[in-house]
Amino acid sequence: MRRANVSAAAALVFKRDLTLALRRWDEVTQPLIFYVVVTTLFPLATTPDLAQLRTISGGVVWVAALLSSLLALESLFRSDVEDGTMEQWVLSGQPLAWLLLSKVAAHWILTGLPLVLISPVVGTALGLPFDAWGTLVLSLLLGTATLSVLGGIGAALTVGVRRGSVLLSLLVLPLAMPLLIFGARAVSMQMDGDSPAGPLQLLAAIFFLALSLGPLAMSAAIRISVES
Amino acid sequence: MWTWLHKFASPPHAYRLLGRLAPWFGWPALVIILLAAWWGLVRAPADYQQGDAFRILYVHAPSAWMSMFIYVVMAVAAGIGLIWRIKLAHAAAAASAAVGASFTFLALATGSIWGKPMWGTWWVWDARLTSELILLFLYFGYMALRASFDDPQRADRASAVLAIVGVINVPIIHYSVEWWTTLHQPASVTKLDKPSIAIEMLYPLFMMIVGFQLYYGWLLCRRLRAEILRRERNATWLKEGI
Amino acid sequence: MDLQSFFNMGGYAGFVWSAYGLTAVVLIANWWAARRRESEELISARRRTQQLKESRT
Numbered sequence: 001m002r003r004a005n006v007s008a009a010a011a012l013v014f015k016r017d018l019t020l021a022l023r024r025w026d027e028v029t030q031p032l033i034f035y036v037v038v039t040t041l042f043p044l045a046t047t048p049d050l051a052q053l054r055t056i057s058g059g060v061v062w063v064a065a066l067l068s069s070l071l072a073l074e075s076l077f078r079s080d081v082e083d084g085t086m087e088q089w090v091l092s093g094q095p096l097a098w099l100l101l102s103k104v105a106a107h108w109i110l111t112g113l114p115l116v117l118i119s120p121v122v123g124t125a126l127g128l129p130f131d132a133w134g135t136l137v138l139s140l141l142l143g144t145a146t147l148s149v150l151g152g153i154g155a156a157l158t159v160g161v162r163r164g165s166v167l168l169s170l171l172v173l174p175l176a177m178p179l180l181i182f183g184a185r186a187v188s189m190q191m192d193g194d195s196p197a198g199p200l201q202l203l204a205a206i207f208f209l210a211l212s213l214g215p216l217a218m219s220a221a222i223r224i225s226v227e228s
Numbered sequence: 229m230w231t232w233l234h235k236f237a238s239p240p241h242a243y244r245l246l247g248r249l250a251p252w253f254g255w256p257a258l259v260i261i262l263l264a265a266w267w268g269l270v271r272a273p274a275d276y277q278q279g280d281a282f283r284i285l286y287v288h289a290p291s292a293w294m295s296m297f298i299y300v301v302m303a304v305a306a307g308i309g310l311i312w313r314i315k316l317a318h319a320a321a322a323a324s325a326a327v328g329a330s331f332t333f334l335a336l337a338t339g340s341i342w343g344k345p346m347w348g349t350w351w352v353w354d355a356r357l358t359s360e361l362i363l364l365f366l367y368f369g370y371m372a373l374r375a376s377f378d379d380p381q382r383a384d385r386a387s388a389v390l391a392i393v394g395v396i397n398v399p400i401i402h403y404s405v406e407w408w409t410t411l412h413q414p415a416s417v418t419k420l421d422k423p424s425i426a427i428e429m430l431y432p433l434f435m436m437i438v439g440f441q442l443y444y445g446w447l448l449c450r451r452l453r454a455e456i457l458r459r460e461r462n463a464t465w466l467k468e469g470i
Numbered sequence: 471m472d473l474q475s476f477f478n479m480g481g482y483a484g485f486v487w488s489a490y491g492l493t494a495v496v497l498i499a500n501w502w503a504a505r506r507r508e509s510e511e512l513i514s515a516r517r518r519t520q521q522l523k524e525s526r527t
Contacts, residue, residue, distance in 0.1 A: 158376070170369045177405075182404060202404075224389065225386070261497070269476075334492065337489075341492070447504050454511045457514075461514075466519060
């Protein structure tokens with residue numbers, strides 16, 4: 001059999017995952033609904049006053065986005081490991097890191113991106129001003145993408161573990177705290193009239209660091225989970 | 229060099245060596261910690277600003293230092309175990325986690341006790357305390373992941389990946405938390421900042437750090453011996469050795 | 471210096487002594503846990519080898 005080259009294999013994985021996810025539509029929509037529900041909790045728990053909500057709106061949107069994308073990441077590799085697909089990939093001789101990265105990318109497009117796109121609406125409901133939309137979307141784009149890589153490492157480590165979802169949050173949330181700090185801070189700086197360039201650049205730096213090293217850690221973790 | 233390393237890392241040899249090494253860590257640790265405590269509590273003069281409350285520094289700062297040091301040791305050991313497949317390194321990482329977590333807890337608790345007279349509250353979202361708290365979460369995550377596998381080899385390798393990812397993240401977390409607190413509350417942090425203290429007031433601090441290091445060395449010897457016994461329960465050398 | 475002012479710690483007695491006491495507790499607990507774990511493993515290893523010897527004879 002002729003061996004397909006790396007980019008072709010990665011593209012195939014990407015397409016396959018998109019098609020599969022589109023067939024299981026509820027897995028895509030559930031984190032989104034969770035996201036909206038969680039953000040609704042905050043006004044109910046604190047105050048309906050928009051002026052007061054505005055001060056915490058960036059943080060609330062960010063926390064809710066972190067939690068709901070983590071929720072979606074839990075089952076990222078599970079079905080592939082259970083039905084033996086992952087084992088085939090490990091043995092295929094293709095660089096596993098690339099295959100996993102394209103899998104994560106497909107997953108992010110289906111769960112992370114919609115989350116980012118509806119966040120201005122959610123933010124507005126919490127009193128987020130219109131001119132902070134751009135910063136919110138940009139920071140969430142970088143943040144959820146980085147979180148997908150981090151969560152991918154966590155999902156790869158916990159794939160064979162009972163009650164993996166709680167463990168996954170326990171592993172990934174501490175690692176994701178810098179994202180939360182920079183992302184939420186960028187939004188509030190924009191609202192205060194400062195330039196959010198600093199935290200956004202830091203977010204971008206973390207994103208590229210995760211993008212370059214994350215897939216390696218992911219493939220190491222998958223090999224450990226699959227081998228035994 | 230490699231044969232030497234493998235001989236050293238072979239379980240029976242390491243087991244005996246650690247047993248012989250332990251007292252060389254244990255007794256100096258005891259003497260130095262007691263000496264440092266005496267120096268910090270009695271000999272060092274009270275701080276002109278904080279009075280006697282600053283003496284907490286002599287246990288708080290060394291614990292904070294140890295908590296980070298042990299995390300790095302754990303990650304390095306995990307990396308060695310993962311790359312060169314040395315079981316003893318994995319065992320060292322496993323033996324370190326609980327000790328590191330207890331030092332992190334100690335740093336948090338003493339920091340909080342110190343904060344009460346200085347800030348007026350038990351907890352302040354100060355940069356150092358917050359990053360210690362996140363470090364504690366990292367330790368918990370590591371221990372939880374390790375505990376969730378039944379097969380020790382899988383537990384070793386999976387938790388090793390986590391430790392390495394974590395140690396890359398530690399500076400980022402530390403920096404981000406520092407940046408976050410300077411933006412939010414620039415005034416209140418300065419009180420706990422290192423005052424320009426005289427060099428002789430630092431002696432007990434360094435002594436305490438050395439004492440804690442030796443103490444950690446002793447703990448590592450003991451815990452590693454226990455780990456070796458547990459992992460090698462079916463090996464033939466055990467039947468003759470003990 | 472007299473003992474009274476040493477224990478008083480300039481009015482910060484509760485804080486200083488509880489911090490040092492907590493440190494002592496954590497250090498001793500770690501010491502105790504390490505010793506106990508080692509002796510437990512040693513006992514179980516001895517029992518195993520004993521059982522193996524008996525089963526062979």
